[in-house]
Amino acid sequence: MPDATLAEGLTVGQVSARLDVTVRALHHWDDIGLARPSLRTRAGYRLYTAGDLERLHRIVVYRELGLDLDRIRAVLDGSTVDLPAALRAQRAQVAQRIDRLRQLGAGLDRMIAVHERGLLLTVEQQAAIFGPEWNPDWPARARQRYGDTTQWQQYAERAASRSPEEWQAIADAVADLDRALGDAVEAGVAPGSAEANRLVERHREVFGAYFPLTRQMQVCLGRMYEADPGFAAHYDGIRAGLATWFRRSVDASARAHGIDPDTATWQ
Known part of the structure; x- marks a missing residue:
């Protein structure tokens, strides 16, 4: 079923609830040009479209994987970043953190x-x-x-x-x-x-x-x-x-x- 609310645009609060992202983070991503809402209300409030939400989903995924915002921007904007290599490097860092956490757990x-x-x-x-x-x-x-x-x-x-x-x-x-x-x-x-x-x-x-x-x-x-x-x-x-x-x-x-x-x- 089409999401009527999404078709009309989602407010910052609605996006925050859907993606479990703070309103402050959404405002920051907008300010730095990482994820800007496509629409505005007459009063100037941000409204996110389906395309905006898809980009935000991808930001959340890569952020949870540990990529920094500059690397995420390069990935989403199709820069010459070698994504598999970047993910492998991140995977190595995660493995190191897991090993450290295991040591801490044993301690x-x-x-x-x-x-x-x-x-x-x-x-x-x-x-x-x-x-x-x-x-x-x-x-x-x-x-x-x-x-x-x-x-x-x-x-x-x-x-x-x-x-x-x-x-x-x-x-x-x-x-x-x-x-x-x-x-x-x-x-x-x-x-x-x-x-x-x-x-x-x-x-x-x-x-x-x-x-x-x-x-x-x-x-x-x-x-x-x-x-x-x-x-x-x-x-x-x-x-x-x-x-x-x-x-x-x-x-x-x-x-x-x-x-x-x-x-x-x-x-």
Whole structure:
């Protein structure tokens, strides 16, 4: 059936609705001579004919394919543009964007998984990297306890792209630090001494693999290492009295940097 409305000419608003194109875009295309309406009302309002609408359809198609307006003009006006070559070039760009979007999608999947699970390693990988005492339930428990904190978000952002080899390097750094802390206790290194302070700084550096650790936050960790039975057992298992020695060393370092460990908070 003939479209009586189209035969009389379509207004800008009607064309906008039919083609799902903004009125602003239609006005712009008119202003630059890309798609000008053939008719005007007595009041000067634009009216688009069937031929105008066909041209607009083609503009919309090529624009959705990613061609810029100058290239579209050349195509529609029959310039010497090699359309197949132009479309192939556009297709290559689209393929690149699709590949990039797939990479982004994979990254989002990893980010979601690490936020929810805490660690993107199999149970076997965890045991091989962190040792037989490692409990694979610990990451999920940590997520339940700290999942709404900024530090968990920072940890997840780093862990999402971390390989098993990178986790192994972190585990080795932690093990080396634990041995150095134990050796310091055995050697009688005093909290507040230059050697103890170097170990406190090393702890902050190693722990920074998880999230940035401020001195006040380190004081809070020192308290937890001494007071929490699980952490205390771990550190005192390395060397008797290590949990208390480490807390005292962190406190002494904090004081040297103008922080009162008695009032330090997680910030």
